Amino acid sequence: MSECGSCSGGNCSGGSCQENPQDLKIKKALGKIKHKIVVMSGKGGVGKSTVATNIAVALSMAGMKVGLLDVDVHGPSVPRLLSLQDEKPHMERDCMEPIAWSRNLGVMSLGFLLPSKEDAVIWRGPVKIGLIRQFISDVTWGDLDFLIIDCPPGTGDEPLSALQELGPDAKAVIVTTPQGVAIDDVRRSVTFCNQVGNEIFGIIENMSGFVCSKCGSVENVFGVGGGEKLAQETGVRFLGRIPMHADVARSGEEGFPIMKLGDHSPAGEALNHIIKPLLDLAGRLQEQQDTSKPVDGALSGDNGTTRVAVPVAAGQLCQHFGHCEKFALLDVDNATRTITKGELLTPPPHEPGVLPRWLAEKGAKLIIAGGMGARAQSLFTESGIKVVVGAQGGDPETIVNAYLAGQLTVGQNICDH
Numbered sequence: 525m526s527e528c529g530s531c532s533g534g535n536c537s538g539g540s541c542q543e544n545p546q547d548l549k550i551k552k553a554l555g556k557i558k559h560k561i562v563v564m565s566g567k568g569g570v571g572k573s574t575v576a577t578n579i580a581v582a583l584s585m586a587g588m589k590v591g592l593l594d595v596d597v598h599g600p601s602v603p604r605l606l607s608l609q610d611e612k613p614h615m616e617r618d619c620m621e622p623i624a625w626s627r628n629l630g631v632m633s634l635g636f637l638l639p640s641k642e643d644a645v646i647w648r649g650p651v652k653i654g655l656i657r658q659f660i661s662d663v664t665w666g667d668l669d670f671l672i673i674d675c676p677p678g679t680g681d682e683p684l685s686a687l688q689e690l691g692p693d694a695k696a697v698i699v700t701t702p703q704g705v706a707i708d709d710v711r712r713s714v715t716f717c718n719q720v721g722n723e724i725f726g727i728i729e730n731m732s733g734f735v736c737s738k739c740g741s742v743e744n745v746f747g748v749g750g751g752e753k754l755a756q757e758t759g760v761r762f763l764g765r766i767p768m769h770a771d772v773a774r775s776g777e778e779g780f781p782i783m784k785l786g787d788h789s790p791a792g793e794a795l796n797h798i799i800k801p802l803l804d805l806a807g808r809l810q811e812q813q814d815t816s817k818p819v820d821g822a823l824s825g826d827n828g829t830t831r832v833a834v835p836v837a838a839g840q841l842c843q844h845f846g847h848c849e850k851f852a853l854l855d856v857d858n859a860t861r862t863i864t865k866g867e868l869l870t871p872p873p874h875e876p877g878v879l880p881r882w883l884a885e886k887g888a889k890l891i892i893a894g895g896m897g898a899r900a901q902s903l904f905t906e907s908g909i910k911v912v913v914g915a916q917g918g919d920p921e922t923i924v925n926a927y928l929a930g931q932l933t934v935g936q937n938i939c940d941h
């Protein structure tokens with residue numbers, strides 16, 4: 525029996541408690557990760573890996589630093605979903621680097637470590653738990669906003685040990701399909717999380733209505749609304765539904781993320797909606813929409829100058845940035861905080877993603893807008909352009925001067941798509 529009453533699983537000698545070195549490494553690694561999200565499902569094949577992977581990509585595209593950990597030991601599918609199946613992580617003596625899918629997204633999966641795709645893993649619980657611990661302690665995740673963990677289906681060793689290792693602040697996202705058999709299994713996942721003591725961040729209903737890729741009509745193959753009903757019944761947030769669509773299946777087969785299908789594709793729109801509460805959790809959107817105090821007036825341009833963009837219609841701030849006639853581009857001297865130059869440019873026709881790219885090419889580092897959707901904000905952030913939304917009106921110079929004086933107060937972001 526342990527000599528030290530406060531020690532659980534550590535090594536005790538002479539009454540002094542020495543924590544297991546791996547526990548210490550895990551604690552240190554987790555200390556650098558702000559939000560841990562375990563994606564699970566009661567049932568297999570409901571699209572959990574698809575959802576986990578695409579949430580991770582969407583968050584990373586929104587400017588978040590994200591790690592994606594695939595702990596589905598028996599069927600690691602994340603490498604394939606992101607076309608990373610031929611990658612091998614760089615290893616040092618006792619650490620391993622995640623595979624970089626992008627600057628903001630690092631990925632780790634047992635799939636990277638198996639000698640061949642045909643290799644089957646026949647491991648019992650303790651070995652699987654050891655692997656999950658190692659994936660936390662030995663992978664050099666660094667500072668992350670989110671670690672997204674894709675678990676195998678059910679309520680077995682992997683989700684249990686993932687939640688236990690990540691600690692009580694790890695949150696679960698449960699994926700289901702709408703039909704009754706899946707819902708019954710998901711109910712078990714809800715009970716499981718409640719028993720383990722981890723918060724359920726939300727439920728996602730996947731394959732919710734089949735969207736015909738030719739005519740766009742929707743057929744409710746598995747019914748619709750089962751996930752939302754369960755969320756209501758169990759008092760859990762309903763994060764949204766992703767339709768069943770041939771493009772989603774194709775994205776999985778061909779190894780590209782759903783966001784590549786575009787903001788206005790049914791699945792892209794669904795995903796944007798789903799990540800909003802996660803972005804809120806990270807404080808990003810809240811910070812941008814805090815109406816209680818003036819925005820900070822920070823300047824981020826290099827070489828002593830920051831180029832600020834303001835959408836304009838009839839010489840005044842245009843509330844709907846996607847429909848503005850012109851963009852005012854004002855150069856600000858970082859040291860004197862004064863406007864040194866200004867020009868009015870006509871933007872290219874509004875298509876998803878075009879304006880952030882165009883403004884980045886024009887050298888903008890900050891956009892001050894009235895209303896702007898979450899996805900557009902994400903694209904600006906990803907292009908290295910800081911976003912301030914909720915500006916109230918006035919001509920561009922007055923708005924920028926108010927910002928520079930730390931006196932720009934913002935109201936509601938009226939655009940919510």
Ligand SMILES: Nc1ncnc2c1ncn2[C@@H]1O[C@H](COP(=O)(O)OP(=O)(O)OP(=O)(O)O)[C@@H](O)[C@H]1O
Nearest residue numbers: 568569570571572573574731767768769772773776
């Ligand atoms: N909304 C969707 N529309 C069309 N196909 C989808 C959708 N979501 C997932 N799929 C497809 O369903 C299949 C199963 O998805 P996925 O591997 O993500 O499920 P899973 O729940 O992680 O499976 P497992 O139980 O094996 O871990 C894949 O072929 C995927 O491309």
